[in-house]
Amino acid sequence: ESFEAAREVGEGLLDRGGAQVVVTTLGAHGALCSSASGHYAVHSPPLPGPARSDAGAGDSLVAGIVAALAGGDDPVAACARGVAAAAASVLTPGTELFDPGEVEQLRPEVAVESVTASA
Numbered sequence: 001e002s003f004e005a006a007r008e009v010g011e012g013l014l015d016r017g018g019a020q021v022v023v024t025t026l027g028a029h030g031a032l033c034s035s036a037s038g039h040y041a042v043h044s045p046p047l048p049g050p051a052r053s054d055a056g057a058g059d060s061l062v063a064g065i066v067a068a069l070a071g072g073d074d075p076v077a078a079c080a081r082g083v084a085a086a087a088a089s090v091l092t093p094g095t096e097l098f099d100p101g102e103v104e105q106l107r108p109e110v111a112v113e114s115v116t117a118s119a
Contacts, residue, residue, distance in 0.1 A: 003032050003041040007115045010034030021075045023082070025061060027054075030110070033079040038114055042079045044087050045109030052093045060089035060098060080110045 006024040013022045014034060022034040028051075030044040064085030068078035084107040088098035 002026075003029070003039075003115045006032040007034065007039045007117070010039060023061075023065065023075075023079055025058060025086075030083050031061065031079055032115065033076050035075055039116075040076045040079070041113050041115045042076070042083045043111040043113070044083055045106045045111075047087060047091060048105075049091055051090045053095070054090055055095045056097075057086040057089045061086040064103065076112060080112055081107060083110050 003026065006026060010022040010024055010032060011034065013019050014036065020035060022032075024032045024034070026032065028044055030042045033040045033042055061082040064082035065078045068081040069075070073081065081103070084103045085098065087106050087110075088100075088102035091102060092098050
């Protein structure tokens with residue numbers, strides 16, 4: 001429901017040793033990337049057009065993350081690439097594949113910020 005709630009879930013998985021990196025999607029808001037180095041809200045970029053379909057957005061997020069990690073990006077940068085891929089996917093109708101050029105255009109618009117524990 002929120003980046004703060006996702007942070008609690010991610011922290012729990014990390015503390016139990018269930019993962020080294022946890023990525024929690026927050027739909028249209030983006031995703032949270034959690035690791036021993038911290039928790040980072042990765043905000044979806046503003047869309048340059050109307051959302052047409054969310055079919056495949058989650059798969060596109062994962063594919064973008066995996067491709068970026070394979071290319072040597074750190075987990076937070078990889079998550080930002082994944083969020084850009086998910087946003088590009090939302091711009092396509094039905095289950096059509098997104099345009100990779102759209103990911104490159106959206107990536108600079110993905111904002112990342114640290115999420116700390118609530119007081």
